Amino acid sequence: MIGQSLFACFEKRHIITLSFDDGFEKSSIKTAEIFEKYGLSACINVIATAHLNNFSLPNEYHAWKVGDFQLWNELKSRGHEIMPHSYNHQNLTEMSFEEAKGSILKCLDIFNTELIGFNAKESVYNFAYNASSPEIEEWLGTQVKAFRTGGPAVNALPYPGQKKLTCISHGPENIDQHLGETIDQFLEGPWGWLIYNTHGLDDEGWGPVSSVFLDELLNRLSAIKTVEILPAGKALDKI
Numbered sequence: 001m002i003g004q005s006l007f008a009c010f011e012k013r014h015i016i017t018l019s020f021d022d023g024f025e026k027s028s029i030k031t032a033e034i035f036e037k038y039g040l041s042a043c044i045n046v047i048a049t050a051h052l053n054n055f056s057l058p059n060e061y062h063a064w065k066v067g068d069f070q071l072w073n074e075l076k077s078r079g080h081e082i083m084p085h086s087y088n089h090q091n092l093t094e095m096s097f098e099e100a101k102g103s104i105l106k107c108l109d110i111f112n113t114e115l116i117g118f119n120a121k122e123s124v125y126n127f128a129y130n131a132s133s134p135e136i137e138e139w140l141g142t143q144v145k146a147f148r149t150g151g152p153a154v155n156a157l158p159y160p161g162q163k164k165l166t167c168i169s170h171g172p173e174n175i176d177q178h179l180g181e182t183i184d185q186f187l188e189g190p191w192g193w194l195i196y197n198t199h200g201l202d203d204e205g206w207g208p209v210s211s212v213f214l215d216e217l218l219n220r221l222s223a224i225k226t227v228e229i230l231p232a233g234k235a236l237d238k239i
């Protein structure tokens with residue numbers, strides 16, 4: 001039995017996480033539907049206050065309607081992963097450490113209140129702009145299960161205590177070609193866990209992926225026995 005479970009564990013040796021940020025309403029609904037076609041859970045990271053009327057857009061790449069916690073609860077109940085992507089999308093490296101901590105705590109507070117079943121200690125915090133500092137990372141590691149920031153796209157396969165997840169992203173134009181090439185390269189390389197930070201679909205957000213491309217990609221990848229497509233939190237739960 002041990003031999004069998006070890007085999008099952010190592011059979012899926014390329015884990016891929018497409019980590020969708022910013023929570024655009026139309027894109028999130030469509031992303032969830034595409035993942036569901038293949039029996040997969042999407043990884044959707046949302047800004048705690050972006051649905052509020054007084055939210056000020058961080059830049060032009062946020063100028064689309066975002067979902068609210070009613071939608072996030074619905075998608076979560078359908079098996080998708082909804083994780084924090086900041087309080088108000090400020091760059092935490094451009095403020096004091098105390099302010100950065102306060103911003104993260106306000107974000108987690110809103111998730112605690114609004115997202116059914118949310119548990120900060122089991123969550124993956126996704127930094128806005130993938131911007132973090134060693135000081136913030138060290139403290140945040142005591143508040144959440146793991147966090148995602150900028151760095152190499154390929155991470156070690158999930159292991160106990162893995163706190164720091166790194167990713168790449170691409171933009172501001174359409175990312176289909178870059179994403180496809182990144183995944184092809186990854187699949188030719190040694191086993192590991194690829195985390196690619198995506199945003200909206202089609203015409204929404206910074207560096208969008210086409211919905212048709214995403215559909216074909218998941219169709220292709222889900223047929224490969226050694227590939228597993230997982231949201232970040234679920235990947236860590238596999239340990």
Ligand SMILES: [Zn+2]
Nearest residue numbers: 021022128129
């Ligand atoms: Zn973002």
